[in-house]
Amino acid sequence: MRTDAQRSSCQSTVHRGVAAVGVAGLVSPSSSSYGSTLLEEMALTVALVLLLQTLTGFVLLLSLQWLVRRPDRITRWAALTLALLLVTAAPLNYDPVGQVPRSIRILSVLDTDTSDALVRAFEARTGIRCQVDPLQGGARRSAELLLEERLQPDLMLGGTAEIHQMLAAAGVSLPVDLTGDPARITDFDPASRRFTPIYAGYLALIYRPVTDFSVQTPDWGALIDPERIGRVSLPSPASTSGGVVFLATQLLRQPEAERGWQYLGILGAAGVPWEARSSDVITKIAGGEADLGVSWAHDAWRRRKRDRLPIEVVIPPRTGYEIGAVSALRWARDLPATREFIQFLTSQEAQQIQAEVGLRVPLRTDVATPGYLGPGRATVGGPDQAFYDREVVLREQGAWVQRWSDEIDAPR
Template structure:
């Protein structure tokens, strides 16, 4: 009888599906039971199931919730070899004592539908501050940071760029122009691509994927600078199938496996130094990135405090 591996995937569905198929092809004795959930949803499930976990391994999604799970003792070291990984991926492992390991990186940005903004004679945004302008009223879509790791990265980015008080003022001003807060971080750019909203906030690699499919999306690296994510993989504390989970982590860190991501339109920067970087992937060296403090913003206390302030001072008038 085949072993089972219960996997939660917080990357895009096509990438999740490809990873599972490739892993099962190499490991025919392991049957992967995969479900896709956002990072916020996954963290909530792991907390609720502490002591009796239903999940073995968590792959993908922004690193902050992975670090919070590690801090709370909800995940365990995988023992994986990180010697081939880039510094930012090893840093994730160092911060978490080996409980979360970086698998990809991606910068936060703005996308806009060129046809919509041209039709409505709206000057495109170049900076975060532009999104506060009334010309964008009803035109912006972004995720809710309570459920979305992408949106929590945005929240933490604003705090690091502008200071906590000013960040809330700016996010509230942008909120006046938001037509919808989505559950998923990639949903706003998909809506902008389809012409359902004029502007989105999200990760630039997701925007590149849509632009590569021919949608009229332009991508902006905000002038003030921007934050970035390090996607991670973690094994759950008390995992019932630790050996299979460990095999998944080792598989996910391999250069040849990470090099396959562009096959399904995933253009994040891979963490293995020997993996091939797709030409479509955002060039992180050319983007004004902040020195993102993963240790601070990946802590439970910081996340809970910032989300409470966001709920009180920005808020989603129509939570999903």
């Protein structure tokens, strides 16, 4: 039985079976369901208008014939009045294109619950319709498809700022100016304005409540414990935001980067699987296929609460974090509507949805943080995260991912 929320006018069109590299069916919007829907609406509207005008002309003709055959004064005035009413009421200057409801198409890498809640609130506020296309290949892979122009939505929702920086550097995203809001945290806004930060999130260790971990909470060292060989799961830096932040965390938390590469080399030599989506790590641990892994704290806590998964979550010291963002893309069909959606995402209403449904850290001072975060985690970028230099990550991520692919992933 579907709920009312699931019957929302903005039902997600989920591309089932789309893996990190299997995207042959995702093409430009000219052949997409989005474009087809608009064309169908326009064709139906034009057909109805033509039918109405034809009927109007037919009735007008009959009225004139009646006037000629019955020239008495009462009949003449009745016929002329009827004809005048029909002519003025007929939509002779009707603009069918202008009457099609405003719409935007969203590529979302957020969880479905949060995406749907945000869209429902936006539609209720503005009347602008949305189509949400969640891609099942991870945020980084989604960005690569945008760079290849194999996907052409109006905007990309979610994923770390590092991923959105790739789009900005390639000129795929557009600058968006927001109205001033004193409650909005602007510390992470880029000078280019080509993406807009809308939430924050911590990288966390996810584990099963096995005996060893009940005695001592796992830390980063537990991932390379020889006793855990074959029981660890990690997000891939090649396809996921979580993988990029995990890679950066290991390189930046060490006194020197080469020690971080040695750490990653141990994981590679142990045959650790690198998952195409960060959420796959949570699924494997909950299903007993792994004992320990890395994913986003907000995703793990949300799924633990919603699905009652048998997992534990710990945010270790010196962990990396993401600044989640949204980008308007150069293919936007209705740029004002796209900008209006981005402005909405920074509002108090939308930030409360991010915190309450998605369990993410809001980027507003007037929205409370999720309860699982302790006092020291209420805002990102504190002393414990000082090691995580986001400017370095933004600059070096491409080279780091390439080296990981060549030295850690490929040799296996």
